[in-house]
Amino acid sequence: MKWEKITIGNLCEIKGGKRLPKNHELIEQQTNHPYIRARDIGMGVIDFSRPMYLQESTHNLISRYIVNSNDIVLTIVGANIGDVGLIPQELDGANLTENAVKLTSFRENCYFKYLLYFFSCQGRKNS
Numbered sequence: 001m002k003w004e005k006i007t008i009g010n011l012c013e014i015k016g017g018k019r020l021p022k023n024h025e026l027i028e029q030q031t032n033h034p035y036i037r038a039r040d041i042g043m044g045v046i047d048f049s050r051p052m053y054l055q056e057s058t059h060n061l062i063s064r065y066i067v068n069s070n071d072i073v074l075t076i077v078g079a080n081i082g083d084v085g086l087i088p089q090e091l092d093g094a095n096l097t098e099n100a101v102k103l104t105s106f107r108e109n110c111y112f113k114y115l116l117y118f119f120s121c122q123g124r125k126n127s
Contacts, residue, residue, distance in 0.1 A: 011110040012103045016076075017096035018065035026052040033059040034091055036067065038075045038099040042083040044120045046073070046091055054095055067096050072103040072116050084119040 008014065017036075020026070026035055033054040040047050054062075067073060069092040075083045077099045087094070087102075096102060106112045 008103070008115075011107050011115070012112070013105040014101055014103055016065070016101050017098045018062040019098040020054075020058065021061050024055070024058040024061070027055060028052065031055060031059075034094040035097070036073065036087075036091065036094050036100070037097050038078050038080060038083070041073055041075050041085040041100060042080060044085060044116055046085040046088060048091065059095065062095055065095055066093050067102050068092050068104065070112060072112060072119070073100045074103070074119060075100050082119075084116060086113075086116050 026037075028051075030051070031053040033056070034048065035052050035054050036046060036048075037052060040050075067087045069087050069089045071087045073085050073087060073096060075081050103112070103115065106115075
């Protein structure tokens with residue numbers, strides 16, 4: 001068997017999150033718009049035990065920056081850079097922080113859970 005080296009961009013799409021617009025902030029009151037922060041991402045999962053949400057007006061401004069179930073998210077800045085998580089069904093349609101990227105639209109020849117495990121192992125290796 002011959003292994004071929006390819007870039008991650010050949011396996012899926014990579015898209016960033018979005019910074020909150022000026023004068024808009026996260027709220028603790030539950031709305032229809034959960035917001036995933038970098039601190040929620042890690043160990044292959046999304047820990048939404050301390051949830052934050054967006055008001056409708058804020059969501060409308062950044063509604064293109066959402067995640068879908070089975071997307072993989074990776075933190076790209078901050079103390080927990082390189083942490084990874086898989087978006088669960090209950091967070092389908094949530095907004096994603098600008099401190100993370102999502103891997104989405106996986107190609108037919110890409111087993112997305114392998115990528116999740118690969119990135120999870122890489123993070124632990126550097127700890």
